[in-house]
Amino acid sequence: MKGLMLVFGFLAIFAAVGCASKVRYDNFKVFKIQTKNAEQRQMIEKLAENAESFNLWHSDDKEVHVMVSPQKLIHLQNYTRSHNLPLEVMVSNVQSLIDDEQPSKSTDDLSFGWTRYYPLSAIEEFLDDILAKHPLVTSEINIGTSYEGRKIRAIKISYKSGNPGIFIESNIHAREWITSATATWFINELLTSEDEDVVNLAQNYDWYIVPVLNVDGFVYTHETDRMWRKTRQPVEGSACIGADPNRNCDSHWMENGGASSDPCSETFAGTHPFSEPEIKALADYIASIKDRLNIMLAFHSYSQVLLSPYGHTSELTDNHDDLMAVAKAYSDAVKELPYGTEYTYGTSATSMYFTSGSTRDWVYNTQGIRLSYTIEFRDTGRFGFILPPIQILPHCEDTFAGILAIVKKAKELGYLEPKYTI
Numbered sequence: 322m323k324g325l326m327l328v329f330g331f332l333a334i335f336a337a338v339g340c341a342s343k344v345r346y347d348n349f350k351v352f353k354i355q356t357k358n359a360e361q362r363q364m365i366e367k368l369a370e371n372a373e374s375f376n377l378w379h380s381d382d383k384e385v386h387v388m389v390s391p392q393k394l395i396h397l398q399n400y401t402r403s404h405n406l407p408l409e410v411m412v413s414n415v416q417s418l419i420d421d422e423q424p425s426k427s428t429d430d431l432s433f434g435w436t437r438y439y440p441l442s443a444i445e446e447f448l449d450d451i452l453a454k455h456p457l458v459t460s461e462i463n464i465g466t467s468y469e470g471r472k473i474r475a476i477k478i479s480y481k482s483g484n485p486g487i488f489i490e491s492n493i494h495a496r497e498w499i500t501s502a503t504a505t506w507f508i509n510e511l512l513t514s515e516d517e518d519v520v521n522l523a524q525n526y527d528w529y530i531v532p533v534l535n536v537d538g539f540v541y542t543h544e545t546d547r548m549w550r551k552t553r554q555p556v557e558g559s560a561c562i563g564a565d566p567n568r569n570c571d572s573h574w575m576e577n578g579g580a581s582s583d584p585c586s587e588t589f590a591g592t593h594p595f596s597e598p599e600i601k602a603l604a605d606y607i608a609s610i611k612d613r614l615n616i617m618l619a620f621h622s623y624s625q626v627l628l629s630p631y632g633h634t635s636e637l638t639d640n641h642d643d644l645m646a647v648a649k650a651y652s653d654a655v656k657e658l659p660y661g662t663e664y665t666y667g668t669s670a671t672s673m674y675f676t677s678g679s680t681r682d683w684v685y686n687t688q689g690i691r692l693s694y695t696i697e698f699r700d701t702g703r704f705g706f707i708l709p710p711i712q713i714l715p716h717c718e719d720t721f722a723g724i725l726a727i728v729k730k731a732k733e734l735g736y737l738e739p740k741y742t743i
């Protein structure tokens with residue numbers, strides 16, 4: 322019976338959007354809704370829990386971005402009108418953005434150039450190629466296995482022993498494609514650039530980089546539903562699939578409304594801490610090398626903001642001033658580039674909303690990694706998750722300048738002393 326329910330739930334999603342193979346978003350719109358207080362924001366978020374017609378793209382203390390199906394458009398308009406909430410169209414047709422994002426046949430080339438987004442198989446080939454070309458300074462890390470049995474692969478770049486370590490986690494949320502595009506670019510840059518700053522960064526730090534953590538979800542976004550966010554593990558007793566992997570860690574799990582207990586919610590915390598095999602595997606791996614790690618960066622999109630611990634409380638950490646100084650260094654450095662991209666920063670709970678069980682907070686609270694950030698990439702609400710491929714390279718430059726500045730500031734503040742003896 323449970324299996325049957327799952328099948329029905331699955332079919333319903335496809336029926337709702339009228340396609341048998343790939344979920345389509347024809348005439349789905351994304352609206353920016355201005356909210357004045359937490360109560361109004363929560364009202365919209367609650368509405369967005371009905372995943373078939375609404376989908377939450379972003380929420381902070383000023384506005385909420387919600388995707389809505391054409392059938393429910395009137396419903397949303399009536400709702401916001403009756404609550405006096407100003408409404409503005411952010412995306413007029415989500416499917417056209419998805420179509421524009423796809424490479425045309427003539428440019429359908431899987432060799433890496435960062436002018437398009439690549440499927441998992443191409444990212445794995447890229448990793449194989451890098452590992453083969455740089456055998457003396459790279460090694461493959463097998464983080465573990467996903468629910469659907471895929472390998473979660475990562476790379477370690479180390480030029481010498483005794484380096485402090487920096488961990489980069491990327492694409493934990495499946496639809497945030499710009500994150501793995503950036504992670505792969507960064508790997509390539511560290512290994513091939515002759516720029517003095519890059520060489521210094523590559524040689525004097527050990528880099529642990531997971532380009533795609535949520536491998537099942539990522540494949541699902543390429544093959545079935547571009548807007549999928551969660552893992553792909555079924556939930557017992559529910560027709561809804563998957564949990565929010567970034568709410569699944571065993572650190573203040575489900576505290577203070579920082580996640581949902583509803584399996585159909587986009588922020589479902591999982592049935593228990595580390596219920597998602599991908600997150601359990603990541604945690605086990607990080608725990609095994611925690612003494613080698615000084616900084617953790619979790620790549621996300623979108624909003625252009627650096628978020629520090631905590632997410633579960635608005636209390637500040639004991640090294641809050643340092644966390645802000647390092648985040649400010651990132652923001653200042655990125656703004657200086659010709660693109661002028663602006664990043665804000667603050668603690669997760671005070672700048673956005675309460676989140677519990679994130680990997681960022683778990684490493685900070687339990688693994689002694691004192692500089693830990695979520696970085697929400699471009700943009701601030703024009704294309705959202707479907708950032709046009711033409712922005713990949715400029716965005717990668719932004720990120721590089723930012724990370725360079727983070728490392729410089731962290732070193733200045735004494736956070737990059739090795740914590741282990743050789």
Ligand SMILES: [Zn+2]
Nearest residue numbers: 494497621622
């Ligand atoms: Zn995310």
